Amino acid sequence: MEYKQSDRQGFFNRLYVHFFLYAVPQLSAVALVVTFGDDSRASLWQSAVLLIGFNLAFALWLLLFNSGNGRVEPFSIAINHDQLTVTEFGRKRTIERQHFGGCKIYSGYPKQVRLCNHKGQDIHFSYYAISSAQRAQLFKELGCDSR
Incomplete structure (x- = not known):
């Protein structure tokens, strides 16, 4: 997804x-x-x-x-059975599924989501990087507590 x-x-x-x-x-x-x-x-x-x-x-x-052939993808998360990949302005960060340790939501300012990696290189991104409907679906897919 x-x-x-x-x-x-x-x-x-x-x-x-x-x-x-x-x-x-x-x-x-x-x-x-x-x-x-x-x-x-x-x-x-x-x-x-x-x-x-x-x-x-x-x-x-x-x-x-930011459109056309030179469009830069500002933010995306791709999840498959092998890995989770977060892309921000062309910079890709990946967590292999076997090293994924869940996710946490930090409600400080700014509010952030942290994808935990057992290897120690967690991925942080803004809570509002994707829409509320996508967030709910992402948290459900990853088994995260969205509170």
């Missing part, structure tokens, strides 16, 4: 992940500098616009222009 990220889901996922990984910590740091410094609040707004603008521009570019 193969689970592929739709363009719309990819757009949402990129905004979600970038917001929690980059925007929140950077904006917090800028807010502290502005609060305790002599600088004006304009620098806070400039930083916010730049961070959000960059993340939004990248997500929109992928949504609008």
Whole structure:
């Protein structure tokens, strides 16, 4: 079975992940500098616009222009009787079935799924990388607790 990220889901996922990984910590740091410094609040707004603008521009570019022969597959999971393969922007990571140790869901920010590998190289990906229907089917197929 193969689970592929739709363009719309990819757009949402990129905004979600970038917001929690980059925007929140950077904006917090800028807010502290502005609060305790002599600088004006304009620098806070400039930083916010730049961070959000960059993340939004990248997500929109992928949504609008990632097509045709040169299309890069943003995210997919392929499962067969031998292995699990997770592909992110052309980078493939594989866990052989005999080494698969189940999956765990981390509900921090950003929320993540971890596919456990008995060999020690677990695969992490965003919980929102695929749609909720695909997630439910994936968790059922892998025998994961989706809570």
